Amino acid sequence: xxxxxxxxxxxxxxxxxxxxxxxxxxxxxxxxxxxxxxxxxxxxxxxxxxxxxxxxxxxxxxxxxxxxxxxxxxxxxxxxxxxxxxxxxxxxxxxxxxxxxxxxxxxxxxxxxxxxxxxxxxxxxxxxxxxxxxxxxxxxxxxxxxxxxxxxxxxxxxxxxxxxxxxxxxxxxxxxxxxxxxxxxxxxxxxxxxxxxxxxxxxxxxxxxxxxxxxxxxxxxxxxxxxxxxxxxxxxxxxxxxxxxxxxxxxxxxxxxxxxxxxxxxxxxxxxxxxxxxxxxxxxxxxxxxxxxxxxxxxxxxxxxxxxxxxxxxxxxxxxxxxxxxxxxxxxxxxxxxxxxxxxxxxxxxxxxxxxxxxxxxxxxxxxxxxxxxxxxxxxxxxxxxxxxxxxxxxxxxxxxxxxxxxxxxxxxxxxxxxxxxxxxxxxxxxxxxxxxxxxxxxxxxxxxxxxxxxxxxxxxxxxxxxxxxxxxxxxxxxxxxxxxxxxxxxxxxxxxxxxxxxxxxxxxxxxxxxxxxxxxxxxxxxxxxxxxxxxxxxxxxxxxxxxxxxxxxxxxxxxxxxxxxxxxxxxxxxxxxxxxxxxxxxxxxxxxxxxxxxxxxxxxxxxxxxxxxxxxxxxxxxxxxxxxxxxxxxxxxxxxxxxxxxxxxxxxxxxxxxxxxxxxxxxxxxxxxxxxxxxxxxxxxxxxxxxxxxxxxxxxxxxxxxxxxxxxxxxxxxxxxxxxxxxxxxxxxxxxxxxxxxxxxxxxxxxxxxxxxxxx
Ligand code: ADP
Ligand code: MG
Numbered sequence: 001x002x003x004x005x006x007x008x009x010x011x012x013x014x015x016x017x018x019x020x021x022x023x024x025x026x027x028x029x030x031x032x033x034x035x036x037x038x039x040x041x042x043x044x045x046x047x048x049x050x051x052x053x054x055x056x057x058x059x060x061x062x063x064x065x066x067x068x069x070x071x072x073x074x075x076x077x078x079x080x081x082x083x084x085x086x087x088x089x090x091x092x093x094x095x096x097x098x099x100x101x102x103x104x105x106x107x108x109x110x111x112x113x114x115x116x117x118x119x120x121x122x123x124x125x126x127x128x129x130x131x132x133x134x135x136x137x138x139x140x141x142x143x144x145x146x147x148x149x150x151x152x153x154x155x156x157x158x159x160x161x162x163x164x165x166x167x168x169x170x171x172x173x174x175x176x177x178x179x180x181x182x183x184x185x186x187x188x189x190x191x192x193x194x195x196x197x198x199x200x201x202x203x204x205x206x207x208x209x210x211x212x213x214x215x216x217x218x219x220x221x222x223x224x225x226x227x228x229x230x231x232x233x234x235x236x237x238x239x240x241x242x243x244x245x246x247x248x249x250x251x252x253x254x255x256x257x258x259x260x261x262x263x264x265x266x267x268x269x270x271x272x273x274x275x276x277x278x279x280x281x282x283x284x285x286x287x288x289x290x291x292x293x294x295x296x297x298x299x300x301x302x303x304x305x306x307x308x309x310x311x312x313x314x315x316x317x318x319x320x321x322x323x324x325x326x327x328x329x330x331x332x333x334x335x336x337x338x339x340x341x342x343x344x345x346x347x348x349x350x351x352x353x354x355x356x357x358x359x360x361x362x363x364x365x366x367x368x369x370x371x372x373x374x375x376x377x378x379x380x381x382x383x384x385x386x387x388x389x390x391x392x393x394x395x396x397x398x399x400x401x402x403x404x405x406x407x408x409x410x411x412x413x414x415x416x417x418x419x420x421x422x423x424x425x426x427x428x429x430x431x432x433x434x435x436x437x438x439x440x441x442x443x444x445x446x447x448x449x450x451x452x453x454x455x456x457x458x459x460x461x462x463x464x465x466x467x468x469x470x471x472x473x474x475x476x477x478x479x480x481x482x483x484x485x486x487x488x489x490x491x492x493x494x495x496x497x498x499x500x501x502x503x504x505x506x507x508x509x510x511x512x513x514x515x516x517x518x519x520x521x522x523x524x525x526x527x528x529x530x531x532x533x534x535x536x537x538x539x540x541x542x543x544x545x546x547x548x549x550x551x552x553x554x555x556x557x558x559x560x561x562x563x564x565x566x567x568x569x570x571x572x573x574x575x576x577x578x579x580x581x582x583x584x585x586x587x588x589x590x591x592x593x594x595x596x597x598x599x600x601x602x603x604x605x606x607x608x609x610x611x612x613x614x615x616x617x618x619x620x621x622x623x624x625x626x627x628x629x630x631x632x633x634x635x636x637x638x639x640x641x642x643x644x645x646x647x648x649x650x651x652x653x654x655x656x657x658x659x660x661x662x663x664x665x666x667x668x669x670x671x672x673x674x675x676x677x678x679x680x681x682x683x684x685x686x687x688x689x690x691x692x693x694x695x696x697x698x699x700x701x702x703x704x705x706x707x708x709x710x711x712x713x714x715x716x717x718x719x720x721x722x723x724x725x726x727x728x729x730x731x732x733x734x735x736x737x738x739x740x741x742x743x744x745x746x747x748x749x750x751x752x753x754x755x756x757x758x759x760x761x
Contacts, residue, residue: 319404621649
């Protein structure tokens with residue numbers, strides 16, 4: 001008998017083992033193979049809808065053979081055999097090239113037989129075809145062979161296949177593995193299995209691959225989802241437990257300091273949510289264990305003020321705070337606006353500085369060496385109570401005198417390991433950590449993705465905030481709407497307001513470079529220079545649904561996305577001639593970026609043509625209108641983020657989503673954005689439409705490999721239960737001494753994640 005950890009070769013043979021090693025992340029052990037679950041199940045006799053196939057897809061279809069014909073090749077020796085298969089409506093041509101005649105194959109592919117056909121879909125002379133598909137015949141309409149009888153009541157598992165190995169070849173190997181494996185341990189504790197009436201591990205693995213019926217399959221799936229949810233929650237519970245054992249310097253509030261002074265001068269009332277979050281954070285900072293808190297809030301809900309108040313509490317307690325921003329534009333803006341909000345409070349050592357004043361230093365990867373040296377010095381000496389920066393803050397030579405608090409803005413761009421890099425910079429114990437995210441996500445998702453953080457939510461917007469009216473501008477059907485759009489921009493500027501025009505691409509040579517970096521995986525390198533917003537853009541600016549690839553929904557090749565530089569030039573010549581246009585994107589030199597942003601903030605630029613560099617955090621209250629070009633190329637949450645830049649100053653906001661996309665899924669996403677301003681609802685939609693791993697992104701390192709069946713949105717209840725059980729178990733038995741099988745499974749999981757992470761890094 002084989003064990004799950006045994007290599008596949010002796011079980012399935014050399015040839016199959018070699019092919020399986022090339023599947024997914026590489027199936028090498030019996031356990032790897034048995035954890036490679038079917039993508040779906042076919043019931044014998046239920047044919048695959050052939051009309052829905054798309055070019056480029058690797059598919060396995062069940063269909064009936066119709067006409068078969070062979071003809072000699074024209075310019076070479078050999079023959080072409082064509083078999084047309086059908087699902088009763090559509091048809092698909094199977095093409096086989098042979099060196100000689102292919103009589104044997106023609107005999108084999110007899111009309112009326114059913115089979116599974118596997119290959120890559122392509123179109124040739126207007127006909128959908130599979131060239132040289134692999135196939136397995138499963139009998140005739142009437143079960144007239146032994147094989148067909150065997151399959152008669154069976155669900156046929158369909159595996160994600162590759163060009164080297166077809167679905168049923170995987171199924172054959174799985175059958176061999178199931179026959180020879182012996183599973184005598186179960187990672188899921190017995191009392192949990194009993195309580196939730198779950199299959200045992202061995203039974204679940206058998207049933208997921210060879211289910212008797214759909215109910216059997218569902219129960220297997222439920223049990224295996226539990227494994228995924230529970231192990232993840234145990235890991236997170238352990239991490240939370242460990243982090244409460246760390247020591248941090250307590251920074252309780254000190255009366256009569258900067259915070260009190262700041263609160264006195266605040267030009268507005270805090271919202272109830274801001275006050276509540278403030279109290280929670282204030283209490284956290286006063287403890288001698290590090291705070292690990294996630295502050296979630298709708299765009300414009302005023303997270304920065306909450307963070308700044310926490311920062312001042314720490315500075316009052318003689319500590320320093322680091323504010324880590326995802327982009328240079330945002331770091332610069334934070335530096336500018338925080339210095340401004342603090343006024344004399346941030347002018348230590350300067351004329352007019354307040355009594356306990358501190359300093360705000362800015363550190364980015366691309367600033368001049370003199371400015372950089374000064375910032376490094378101010379951080380290391382403690383002169384700067386507040387140090388704001390991009391990834392450059394993570395570098396080793398950045399030192400602090402007494403780092404007490406780390407604030408991370410827009411968490412989804414920072415990984416856990418980056419948080420760790422900063423944590424190591426505290427002189428004594430660990431710093432407190434406050435993470436802010438502007439893409440609010442459902443609580444269960446937050447619990448899982450940021451499961452080692454406590455979650456606080458800001459749900460209300462400050463009073464006086466205007467709604468942002470959003471409309472879709474469908475230029476395919478209504479080209480003249482675009483003219484109207486530019487007229488509208490002119491009108492807005494005429495009333496003294498300002499506008500953004502957002503494009504998905506930079507244009508010029510910069511794109512090639514951005515894409516090159518994305519491809520080489522340098523997106524999260526700490527060396528700075530280029531911001532990573534464009535990299536991300538290159539990665540997901542061309543938002544594709546599923547497997548559409550370079551083809552639009554109509555099957556037409558897509559034109560390249562509109563570029564900032566092109567659009568700016570056209571607008572300047574034509575519809576926006578006479579307005580003061582500015583151009584902003586991540587490839588500008590940092591001081592240029594800063595100048596453009598400043599000019600826009602000060603009202604010297606009417607219209608800012610820009611990439612998504614303005615997506616997060618940029619705050620210009622006088623900007624009241626945004627036009628998003630090629631809006632269908634952005635994700636739902638991204639659009640919501642972007643439009644959050646307008647309607648901030650009490651002027652009603654207007655956002656126009658310009659798209660050439662015809663009615664269809666892309667347009668529906670845009671309609672959804674137009675229909676609601678609820679960021680939580682939109683992020684749900686986003687999560688449903690993207691592959692989960694993409695959404696979870698770098699924040700969860702390699703976790704995508706461990707979630708195969710579990711979906712964070714549809715399995716909320718299960719995740720909640722698993723979290724509770726995990727909390728209870730780790731409370732009673734933190735080291736899992738009584739659960740050796742569970743402990744081993746978790747170790748293996750973490751090892752796999754680490755390996756995957758290292759591969760990516
Ligand atoms: P976000 O949560 O999106 O980061 P910001 O912190 O940038 O939001 O705040 C958006 C704007 O709202 C800023 O101009 C800020 O000064 C302002 N603001 C924050 N809190 C309040 C409040 N309680 N009342 C009025 N304006 C506020
Ligand atoms: Mg913000």
